[in-house]
Amino acid sequence: xxxxxxxxxxxxxxxxxxxxxxxxxxxxxxxxxxxxxxxxxxxxxxxxxxxxxxxxxxxxxxxxxxxxxxxxxxxxxxxxxxxxxxxxxxxxxxxxxxxxxxxxxxxxxxxxxxxxxxxxxxxxxxxxxxxxxxxxxxxxxxxxxxxxxxxxxxxxxxxxxxxxxxxxxxxxxxxxxxxxxxxxxxxxxxxxxxxxxxxxxxxxxxxxxxxxxxxxxxxxxxxxxxxxxxxxxxxxxxxxxxxxxxxxxxxxxxxxxxxxxxxxxxxxxxxxxxxxxxxxxxxxxxxxxxxxxxxxxxxxxxxxxxxxxxxxxxxxxxxxxxxxxxxxxxxxxxxxxxxxxxxxxxxxxxxxxxxxxxxxxxxxxxxxxxxxxxxxxxxxxxxxxxxxxxxxxxxxxxxxxxxxxxxxxxxxxxxxxxxxxxxxxxxxxxxxxxxxxxxxxxxxxxxxxxxxxxxxxxxxxxxxxxxxxxxxxxxxxxxxxxx
Ligand code: AMP
Ligand code: ZN
Numbered sequence: 001x002x003x004x005x006x007x008x009x010x011x012x013x014x015x016x017x018x019x020x021x022x023x024x025x026x027x028x029x030x031x032x033x034x035x036x037x038x039x040x041x042x043x044x045x046x047x048x049x050x051x052x053x054x055x056x057x058x059x060x061x062x063x064x065x066x067x068x069x070x071x072x073x074x075x076x077x078x079x080x081x082x083x084x085x086x087x088x089x090x091x092x093x094x095x096x097x098x099x100x101x102x103x104x105x106x107x108x109x110x111x112x113x114x115x116x117x118x119x120x121x122x123x124x125x126x127x128x129x130x131x132x133x134x135x136x137x138x139x140x141x142x143x144x145x146x147x148x149x150x151x152x153x154x155x156x157x158x159x160x161x162x163x164x165x166x167x168x169x170x171x172x173x174x175x176x177x178x179x180x181x182x183x184x185x186x187x188x189x190x191x192x193x194x195x196x197x198x199x200x201x202x203x204x205x206x207x208x209x210x211x212x213x214x215x216x217x218x219x220x221x222x223x224x225x226x227x228x229x230x231x232x233x234x235x236x237x238x239x240x241x242x243x244x245x246x247x248x249x250x251x252x253x254x255x256x257x258x259x260x261x262x263x264x265x266x267x268x269x270x271x272x273x274x275x276x277x278x279x280x281x282x283x284x285x286x287x288x289x290x291x292x293x294x295x296x297x298x299x300x301x302x303x304x305x306x307x308x309x310x311x312x313x314x315x316x317x318x319x320x321x322x323x324x325x326x327x328x329x330x331x332x333x334x335x336x337x338x339x340x341x342x343x344x345x346x347x348x349x350x351x352x353x354x355x356x357x358x359x360x361x362x363x364x365x366x367x368x369x370x371x372x373x374x375x376x377x378x379x380x381x382x383x384x385x386x387x388x389x390x391x392x393x394x395x396x397x398x399x400x401x402x403x404x405x406x407x408x409x410x411x412x413x414x415x416x417x418x419x420x421x422x423x424x425x426x427x428x429x430x431x432x433x434x435x436x437x438x439x440x441x442x443x444x445x446x447x448x449x450x451x452x453x454x455x456x457x458x459x460x461x462x463x464x465x466x467x468x469x470x471x472x473x474x475x476x477x478x479x480x481x482x483x
Contacts, residue, residue, distance in 0.1 A: 002015040004249075024248050025064070028251070028252035030110050034295050035302045039293030052417060057380070064123060067110075070129050073087065085209060088103060089216060107127075117303070138271065139229075145271065152200060154230070155194045158188070197227040198219040198227045199227075200212075235264050246277070247278075284328045312340060321385040346418075350409065375388055379415055395408055396409065
């Protein structure tokens with residue numbers, strides 16, 4: 001049985017979805033104002049492993065992820081409560097583009113990186129700006145139930161009206177962060193914006209820039225005035241739209257546990273009176289030289305940076321697999337080199353299995369089962385991927401016939417996602433393209449051997465080797481491959 005650490009109960013629990021066969025899962029996606037870095041990608045790696053593990057266990061998974069393309073303010077993460085400038089508008093200002101162009105550009109790059117890392121395609125990838133109506137509707141319900149108040153710059157959630165607030169987080173941290181910058185009209189440092197106004201006293205007003213004529217590019221009509229939604233409300237509106245009022249799993253990076261997720265819970269559960277999600281899964285940070293990788297610090301490598309240095313993107317995926325998702329992980333190039341070497345060695349090893357597969361005899365069912373069981377136990381142990389990798393290597397190094405090994409291995413790769421079948425076949429195919437002159441020499445050698453001119457045949461073999469190819473005598477004749 002799958003067990004998962006649930007941040008809500010702070011315990012490892014057996015996974016029991018509401019429906020016995022179907023799972024609804026929501027992952028907080030990227031804010032598309034910059035390139036995603038390898039730290040961000042680590043959080044999506046966990047969501048992907050979870051989706052793959054659930055599917056491996058036979059569940060039908062509906063996996064929803066959002067794209068934040070509006071309303072995420074520069075101070076949000078500090079608990080400054082929706083102050084600072086909208087990150088999207090800020091990039092547009094700095095890059096001289098429209099906000100829509102910024103959103104499109106970084107969304108496209110994100111999707112490309114996401115695919116390159118072999119992450120599971122979400123059943124639905126939804127943008128905040130496509131769901132303004134749903135967000136307004138939810139705020140309206142909160143207003144009707146008395147959970148909101150309005151200040152000069154927006155509509156806020158009144159946490160004092162919701163005593164259960166902050167189940168996930170440590171409240172002290174929110175108060176601490178809130179000291180950084182505080183909107184004086186807010187009643188409580190923990191209150192957060194549901195809707196922010198872009199006009200004040202009838203004039204364009206960008207509160208972040210404290211400028212009366214700085215007009216926002218993204219703004220919508222609402223019952224409270226023209227403006228834009230706060231960051232948190234999008235995830236409540238979209239997750240409930242696609243997965244229902246209560247669903248099974250919600251994931252995100254560990255920073256979401258302090259502010260974003262408590263806010264999502266409050267604004268959803270205040271309306272529905274049902275738990276938004278049963279299991280909350282958080283990925284620990286990826287660090288670099290002891291510091292959190294973060295977009296604002298600008299210390300994060302992107303996939304593009306790694307590719308420029310000739311790293312294989314899937315070597316990064318292999319690196320992620322080596323550290324448990326709840327453990328902080330320090331990124332170094334030494335570790336990435338080691339991951340790349342191990343990954344290459346693995347693919348090369350598998351690419352050599354083909355011939356031996358021909359003589360793979362029967363394999364006792366209990367031997368196969370033993371590998372499969374131990375692999376399943378590892379992934380089901382709160383996604384213990386390093387343990388799963390160890391079982392995989394044990395299989396690779398075993399003396400089982402390679403036909404059986406590849407069958408078991410490719411099944412494991414449904415979770416590991418290292419594209420092993422495809423990559424090993426590519427290597428094999430590349431090695432099989434033997435130039436005509438080499439084939440000619442090989443034929444000549446065969447002929448000489450038949451005529452028992454072994455010395456002359458050996459000379460040709462040596463020639464062929466000098467040209468970079470190996471002739472192997474195998475049961476069914478000969479095989480030629482690149483050295
Ligand atoms: P953002 O695009 O900034 O909204 O972040 C997207 C996701 O990446 C969120 O789930 C964050 O919690 C997560 N995240 C941000 N930085 C890191 C990091 N250094 N390591 C792991 N996850 C991170
Ligand atoms: Zn979210």
